[in-house]
Amino acid sequence: MRLKRQKTYKRYMGVYQHSFGFREPYQIIVDGNFIKVAQNSRLDYKSMLQETVVGKTRIMTTNCVVNELRTLGEDFMGAALAAKRLEKRRCPHGGNPVNAAECIKEIIGDTNQFNYCVATQDLTLRDYLRRIPGIPLIYINRSVMILEPPSPATTNKVKEIEHNKTIPTNYENTIIQKNTETPDEAPKSKKRKGPKQPNPLSCKKKKVNPAQQNQNKKKKNEEEKEKEEENIEVEKPKKRRRRRNKKKNNAGNSNEENNNNTNENENENEDDNDNDNDNIKRFVI
Ligand SMILES: [Zn+2]
Missing domain, CATH: 3.40.50.1010 (5'-nuclease)
Structure with a gap:
């Protein structure tokens, strides 16, 4: 076949x-x-x-x-x-x-x-x-x-048999009638156990207008500049102190040297440099 x-x-x-x-x-x-x-x-x-x-x-x-x-x-x-x-x-x-x-x-x-x-x-x-x-x-x-x-x-x-399959039986009709006569009470709202708001990590970020973005950037830049300036101002006095200390040290050294050699007081800058070098050497040692 x-x-x-x-x-x-x-x-x-x-x-x-x-x-x-x-x-x-x-x-x-x-x-x-x-x-x-x-x-x-x-x-x-x-x-x-x-x-x-x-x-x-x-x-x-x-x-x-x-x-x-x-x-x-x-x-x-x-x-x-x-x-x-x-x-x-x-x-x-x-x-x-x-x-x-x-x-x-x-x-x-x-x-x-x-x-x-x-x-x-x-x-x-x-x-x-x-x-x-x-x-x-x-x-x-x-x-x-x-x-x-x-x-x-x-x-x-x-076709007739298939159509009859779709028609509800007597038992199903009784159930339908019961449901229509006494409709179920509105289902109670269940309490949510989880967080009330959605997880922010799983949400998309809100879109910001480009004009606002530019303004925010400008503000940030200004704030950063101000901070940098403040830092510089804060740092400057330390440098001065260091220089003053250095000068003091130099002065002390120069006094000692003055006792030995009075001619060297004339070129303080040169002495400063030498003393600086001496200090660095000491630190290295
Ligand atoms: Zn027969």
């Missing part, structure tokens, strides 16, 4: 499964014509039926079908023997066998309660069964087994 055809047949059987409750193994009622055509075409109809319905099968026939094949003469003896070996589905006719088509119609009934598939070459029987929703119909055409697409009656029934 072609893959594409198998896919379509699987889809068809899916419709019967979901909407009508068909389950494996699928029960297939076979009539005499179908068996005869299969034998003439030398088809292994049992395995082909499994491929057609894409699943396990339970092939069966009725006593009425076997009796009909026996009455048709020697040409149908092979078909009669094959039908006899199949599983028999009990029919209400018992000792008074009827036409095979009539027998199958009675077994199917109005609703196909027991989920039977029907494999038949009888056109009138198939036409009749198409009017009843939920019956997969199988026939052989030029040694190819074909599963008919779901009939209009079946598709309409499927």
Whole structure:
């Protein structure tokens, strides 16, 4: 079987499964014509039926079908023997066998309660069964087994079933009525445990106008300048003190030197430099 055809047949059987409750193994009622055509075409109809319905099968026939094949003469003896070996589905006719088509119609009934598939070459029987929703119909055409697409009656029934699924049941209606009569009280506002304001780290910064930004920058620059000036003013007196100290030291040294050499007082600046150098040397030592 072609893959594409198998896919379509699987889809068809899916419709019967979901909407009508068909389950494996699928029960297939076979009539005499179908068996005869299969034998003439030398088809292994049992395995082909499994491929057609894409699943396990339970092939069966009725006593009425076997009796009909026996009455048709020697040409149908092979078909009669094959039908006899199949599983028999009990029919209400018992000792008074009827036409095979009539027998199958009675077994199917109005609703196909027991989920039977029907494999038949009888056109009138198939036409009749198409009017009843939920019956997969199988026939052989030029040694190819074909599963008919779901009939209009079946598709309409499927739509109806799907629509009924959306309608609330009696139990659901009672619940709806209760809820409408006594509406629930307004839910109490729960206390928030976390911080009242959003986490500032997770928020975007507020946008500031460019004019305001410039003003703020200017202010900052001015403040920084003022601070720097203050620092300089604060630092200056320290330098003076150092210089004064240095001068004092120099003066002390110069006095000592004055005692030794009075000529050196004339060039104080030079002495200062020398003393500075001496001080640096001392620190180094
Ligand atoms: Zn019967």
